[in-house]
Amino acid sequence: MKKLIYNRDQIHKGPRARFKIVNEKGVEFIEEVSLEDHNSEVTDNNLISYKGINKMPYSPADNIYDSPKVALANLDWNNSDEIILFVNTWGLLGLRNVTVYEKKTHEQRKGIPYISLFKAFGRRREPLELFKDAVKDFQTLLNYKNLWETNKDTTIKYKGSVTSIHSVIKQMLGDVIDDAKPKLTYNGNSFEISLFNNSLLGFVYLDTALDLDRGIGLKICSRENCKKYFEPNRLDNKYCSDLCTYAVRQKNKRIRDKAIKELIQEYPTILKGEIERFVKDSALKKHLSLKEIKELFYNNYKERK
Numbered sequence: 001m002k003k004l005i006y007n008r009d010q011i012h013k014g015p016r017a018r019f020k021i022v023n024e025k026g027v028e029f030i031e032e033v034s035l036e037d038h039n040s041e042v043t044d045n046n047l048i049s050y051k052g053i054n055k056m057p058y059s060p061a062d063n064i065y066d067s068p069k070v071a072l073a074n075l076d077w078n079n080s081d082e083i084i085l086f087v088n089t090w091g092l093l094g095l096r097n098v099t100v101y102e103k104k105t106h107e108q109r110k111g112i113p114y115i116s117l118f119k120a121f122g123r124r125r126e127p128l129e130l131f132k133d134a135v136k137d138f139q140t141l142l143n144y145k146n147l148w149e150t151n152k153d154t155t156i157k158y159k160g161s162v163t164s165i166h167s168v169i170k171q172m173l174g175d176v177i178d179d180a181k182p183k184l185t186y187n188g189n190s191f192e193i194s195l196f197n198n199s200l201l202g203f204v205y206l207d208t209a210l211d212l213d214r215g216i217g218l219k220i221c222s223r224e225n226c227k228k229y230f231e232p233n234r235l236d237n238k239y240c241s242d243l244c245t246y247a248v249r250q251k252n253k254r255i256r257d258k259a260i261k262e263l264i265q266e267y268p269t270i271l272k273g274e275i276e277r278f279v280k281d282s283a284l285k286k287h288l289s290l291k292e293i294k295e296l297f298y299n300n301y302k303e304r305k
């Protein structure tokens with residue numbers, strides 16, 4: 001797989017928050033805390049590259065640390081605390097370097113007082129609304145990708161006309177990854193081509209485009225009340241984290257125990273061990289509900305009631 005590189009200006013090391021939301025003349029920004037406000041170390045180790053994860057996170061919330069792609073996929077853009085946590089983990093989206101969003105700021109300029117949108121007294125910043133738009137667009141793109149996976153012939157209404165889902169995906173991704181450039185590097189004894197992007201959003205889109213190219217990508221956790229996106233480290237991963245895997249296992253065990261208890265009472269002539277075996281075999285892999293397990297049992301033991 002091609003290596004992805006994103007040139008992150010500076011990576012913050014240390015526990016203190018580096019970004020906060022500020023308001024200037026009625027416009028909200030995600031802005032760097034001024035240098036006097038914090039004294040933790042700032043390094044200029046400025047490249048992140050991504051190779052995939054090798055261990056599932058402990059809890060659904062830990063997915064934010066796996067990759068900027070999965071963090072953006074799950075980000076609640078209505079929640080300022082989540083936005084600040086995202087930015088303090090991965091940095092600003094780098095929207096001034098993404099042509100489509102840079103253009104959008106010119107349109108949004110109308111009616112906005114003249115203030116610098118991406119820098120204030122040497123501190124980097126991004127308009128909050130533009131940041132939210134970019135998050136919404138990326139999440140919409142993922143929804144379209146899911147739609148396309150369920151039905152490749154889907155059409156949707158896009159920019160006023162009915163369009164096939166695959167051309168919408170192509171256009172949305174293309175708009176952002178057009179800014180990516182191949183970069184040739186020499187690592188001591190061989191050459192290597194990496195895909196370089198000078199914005200975090202571009203990096204995330206490139207990563208998503210490569211997923212499409214390889215036919216893999218983010219999955220949605222199968223646990224009923226989780227449904228978060230996660231980065232699978234194996235093709236058969238179904239849950240986003242150890243906690244979800246454990247919770248589903250516990251829930252299934254409770255259902256099986258209940259089914260066994262009830263069936264023993266309903267079928268006094270059948271041996272307890274036989275009921276236990278039947279329930280465990282039928283329910284183990286399929287995550288059946290109590291009703292489904294019992295129906296399966298009734299069908300199998302019709303004549304013995």
Ligand SMILES: [Zn+2]
Pocket residue numbers: 060221222223226227228239240241244
């Ligand atoms: Zn989950």
